[in-house]
Amino acid sequence: MAKRILLADDSPVIQTLSKKIFSGQGYHIKGIKSGTKVIEEIEKNDYDVIILDIILPGADGMQLAKQIRELSDSKKANMPIIAISGNYKNYAKSDFDDVGINEYLIKPLDYDALVNAVKKYTS
Template sequence: MNKKVLIAEDSSVIQNLAKKILQFQNYEITAVKNGKQVIEKLEKETFDVIVMDINMPVMDGMQCAEQIRQRTDEKAKTPIIAISGNAKNYTREDFDRVGINEYLQKPLNFDELVDKVNHYTR
């Protein structure tokens, strides 16, 4: 069975590229536009990894990661890979505090994205 990846990214271009590249690696992809939709998807489904932009409308990636980590079920442990155009505004400690496992800088290096997703879905 294919591993399931949830991509949360408000840029359609980046979302579609990430989706195509990961589908090519045989991942099953669900894509949403903001953190609130991530939380809604997690109510109904389980994912092997979440790839999430930090800067999204409605609920950003930092708030979303915090909410996921506060869950009382297994889904609280879902690995989170953050992507951000301005990760410089955050420190490694900020990411650790909200429970983000890894972060990738934009413009996205898609080889690196595939490596990280592979790492967390082994």
């Protein structure tokens, strides 16, 4: 069964490229562009990993990561989170650790690194 990825990013370029790359590798990927829909989407559907932009319309990725970790469903609460951000200099590694982010990658995205990160958490 295909591993499921939730991609939360408001960039049409990242959405399009990620869908092409991950679909081509046999993943099922759902993209959402609004931070306000992330929790709702996770509560309704199961995912193996979430790729989460730190700066999203309607929500802060750091806050979203924290909310995911506090979900009552432990499987969903422990889902791997890969954060992506062009604004990483505002954060230290400990900031990501504190909200339960498993890994973070810097934009512009290195898709090889992103694919490897997803494989690491879904294999």
